Amino acid sequence: MEPMTYVGLVAGVLTTISFLPQAIQTWQTKSTKDISLAMFLSFCVGVILWVIYGFYTNNIPVLVANSATFLLAFSILVCKLKYG
């Protein structure tokens, strides 16, 4: 693997796991007042496009990171839609 691929993987791990504490907080508190619906709608669509981009350009860090990010961000979006 290229050295920069490791930097990309660490970047991907950090930006991906960053959504975990947000998701846990949202699941536990069910409070989503301060979370922007427009943010998570636009973000989820964008992340799906990153997955497509990573897949077709064979860019492993982009593909792996965004696949996991999508699952977490989408769960926050579902909470926002459910609990307003």
Next chain:
Amino acid sequence: MEPMTYVGLVAGVLTTISFLPQAIQTWQTKSTKDISLAMFLSFCVGVILWVIYGFYTNNIPVLVANSATFLLAFSILVCKLKYG
């Protein structure tokens, strides 16, 4: 430009501008209770690494998108630290 570069650019635009409505909402309401500090700390560090990755791999969508994302996400982090 490769066709997939356009997909990457649209992905970058969406995931980047998604932070704008969140930033505007946070600036206006000064309410950050439902926003996770751990998320924005980890996210900002990760995005800086994506900028480094994009720069050294000459990946324009990753570089441009994450540079702008950092500015918006960092401003939300500052609000979270300031308004708790």
